[in-house]
Each structure stands twice: as structure tokens, then as C-alpha cells.
Amino acid sequence: MQRYKLTIAYRGTRYHGWQTQGVNPTWKGEAPPAGHGIPTIQEKLRRAIEDVVRHEVPLVGSSRTDAGVHAKGQIAHFDTDKSQIPIEALRQSVNARLPGDILVRSIEPVAGSFDAIRSTISKRYQYVIWHAPDRPPFFNDLVWHRWFKLDVAAMQSAAAHFIGEHDFASFAKPGHGRDNTIRTVHDCSVSCRAPRLVIGIEGSGFLWHMVRIIVGTLLEVGLKRCAPESMAEIIAAKNRTAAGPTAPPQGLYLQWIRTEDAAPVLESLNPQGSSG
């Protein structure tokens, strides 16, 4: 058996997330309710791989991105005994079986000890706001359109408060199911190249909706509805109601995931989709 590490890009618009989240235990053994027949990205990818290697493939992904959230560098792993398939042929065969909005950017053989979840060291998300009077009709599902005067300097000042080790309980969707809500944020920055305003957040790990709640809270600061200094109080409250609203999924990108295997991770997706 050979283990492979996959780096995957996808547009989340048409999917029910990487993997359906928060399945209600009362559904067990029954048909899922309406809406749960929507495909997941994991399912599409697993079937494409199985079609190539011709055996069942449990596929483990690093991040459970929500419905409508995109990825430039999701990481996953799987095992196969068909390790005689040349690696680029394997990648192209899998891509040929995937819809146009999912792309396997790279496949690498890794040690059997590699695990997409446990080997994760840090992750970076990007949130893209389209800051212009008119919405962009060609990529309305790839950005969040907001048009009002934003105090970007105040947002930058507020963003700095998230850096470091904090209890992020105020920034987690209730029902996240984690006992430990302490996380370390390595970077949180706001940059503006009109009409794009990009919020980048890098950290050891993230709670459910954490990035989207941080973005929603930073927007409140940009609108001068709350002061940059109040971020410390909001963190200290450890209560979801203290923070701002949850930004919608379509502006969110899982940019990259750094893993322990030490092979340099693709830094960003250039539009060609070739490795950086």
C-alpha cells in the first residue's frame, strides 16, 4: 500500500461542502432529509479516484469546508495498492473524471504516517470582499459584495487583536462540538486593492465558522459600529453573541495548509493551476 497526499482546488458554489457537516443523529439508518442528496466535494473526488484505482478508497480531508466555501489548497490523503500508476497519469486520470469546478493540483507519494488531519501544522484562509458600487455578475459566487464606506485602517488595527493564543469561543458557531476553544492565530491582516478587500487569517486551527465570524466582526469595525479596541473585550466574553454576524460563505477560500511532511506547500494558486 502506498499513501498519497493530494492538493485540491475547487469552487464550492455547487456543493454541499467538502463533507456534509453536523449530520443529525436522528437520521441514522433513515433516508436523509431533502437537500442532503446534494453532492459533496469529497464524494465526487473519492468516486473519481476509485474509478481510476478500481478499489474502495477512504479519502480523508484536512478541512471540512462549508457549502459554498472555495479552496485553493485543500489537502487530503488516500491509500492504494495501484502504486505502479505513474503519478502524473494518476493525477490526469482523476482530473478527467472530475467536474470542471474541482481540480487535483498535485499528487505526491508520502510516508504511511502522514495524515491529512493530524499532520496539519497550520492553515491560511482568505476572505474576499468586492468593494464597489455594482456587484460583479461574472463572479458573484466568488466574493462578498459590500458597498459602503469602510474604515480600512480601523479594520487593520482590529485584526491585530486576533493574533496570538486566545480562547475563540466568541467566534465559534454554537454546536461546534469542541471542548477546547483555544487556538493560535499567526496572522490576521486586511489589505485593499480596490475593488478587492482581502482579509487573510493564518493559524494552528479554526473553530466552526471562526473565520467568517471574525470577518463579520471586522466589517462592523469598518462600518464604525464598534471600535478596534473592543476586540479584546469580545474575545474575553467567550460568548458568540458578543461578536459580529457571520459573513456568507462565498467570499471564503481555504488558501493553503502546511503539513508535517515538510515538502513545501503551494503558496498560492496562480490562475494557471500549476504549482507555485
Added chain:
Amino acid sequence: MQRYKLTIAYRGTRYHGWQTQGVNPTWKGEAPPAGHGIPTIQEKLRRAIEDVVRHEVPLVGSSRTDAGVHAKGQIAHFDTDKSQIPIEALRQSVNARLPGDILVRSIEPVAGSFDAIRSTISKRYQYVIWHAPDRPPFFNDLVWHRWFKLDVAAMQSAAAHFIGEHDFASFAKPGHGRDNTIRTVHDCSVSCRAPRLVIGIEGSGFLWHMVRIIVGTLLEVGLKRCAPESMAEIIAAKNRTAAGPTAPPQGLYLQWIRTEDAAPVLESLNPQGSSG
């Protein structure tokens, strides 16, 4: 009654074209077959306008773009007696009632003699080919992904043959329903800024699928399957089978339409309207 000229941008991916084309006469008076319940852009826009002005609005568009084809500058016109609505409020109200992939870019009051079809002087289309090894997962519905070595210089040389007045019968989808297949092409050019290869075609008017068949034929030249000089023979054949395949709709954009009215927007803002 005041006539208004609209300039509209849309992503055609989710729609059955600007207006359903080539309706089979045998359907008349019957329910349309499956698939014909898919909305058209004209229908979405007409309903949004009617919802604002509160009366029925026949909406006339300049170009009947096909399913999956996009527009940066489609032109349409409609009449309303609600000309007291300030123009920017009208535009914003209509946009608020449209889905995110359709945008009214501008509304201008025009003379009652203006007609989106008859006042058209020329149009420009763009066709975008994504010329890179991997497809682009974030805009797979906005480009045509092709990866093979293309002789761009040969394509440029071939493109020049289309410029001028020609009978374009070889470049029309059979069943186009036009007696006169003579059209004037003012410009046909190929430019490459990797990974985008853009074919621009400007002309007095276009036959059904004409741009997509020209693109498909230029691709054959790029692949060295036919010589640039053979374009003259293909035109002279006046037979669809002489030309190359039809390129798919997702790479095609209606870039702009030049019309006769020529009145700058602000010249005719009085409620009585009627410029020139």
C-alpha cells in the same frame, strides 16, 4: 411614454440564453418540452422591470445570445409611463430584483425612434480560450479550456481573411433562417496573454453561431490542421461543412454594441425625455 436604453452584463451559465431560440412551431399552444422551463435572461430582466414600474413591459434585446454565452454590454429597450422615477433609482431598483449574475450597468432615456435591434450599427464579441495545462476550477464556465500547442501567428494570419464584406454561409448554423448571409466584419484579431488567448470579432451583424464557428475554424488553423490561406476557400464554399467545428458557448462574450442614438446619458435627463 418614455423609451429607455439598457446596457446589461450577465453570466449566461445558468440561463437558456437571452431568449429561447428556434422554438419548434409544433409546440405552439402546447406545454414546452422538458428543459424549456429554464429561465431566460430577458424573462428575468423583464419581470424585474415590471415589478418596479408596475405595468407590462415588452423588452426588446439587440442580440439573442445562446445558452451559456455571456455579455458585458447587451443592449435592450423598453417603454414606460413611470418616467418620474429618477434614473439611478430605477437602475438600482431593477438590479435589487435581479439575481447576482445579471447586472443592469446603465439606463438612459432615449428618443422613441431608438430600437435595440434596428438602431444597432455594429457589435463586438470576444472569445476567451484558457490555454494552460490545467483547467481553471474557479471560472470553468467563463472560458474554453484547451491545452495543446497552438500556432498563434497562423491563427492571426487566418483571422485577417474574415475582415471585409463576405458571404458567411459557411459559418452559419443550418436553420439560421436568414435569406441574406452577407455580413461585414470590421475586425477579427487573435491576441495571447498567457494563459488567455482572446479572439475578438467586430462586425455589422452576425449569423447564428457565426463567431463560434469562426473560433472553431481558427483553432483548426492553430493546430495546423488547415492552412491560414484556406480561409478564402472555406468562405467561398458557402457550405457549413467546409468550416471547422463550433466552439462551445462558455468562452463567448458579447462585448459591446454600438447604436445610432449616440446621445450621452446626461443630455436627456428631463422627464419628457426625447433626445435627438
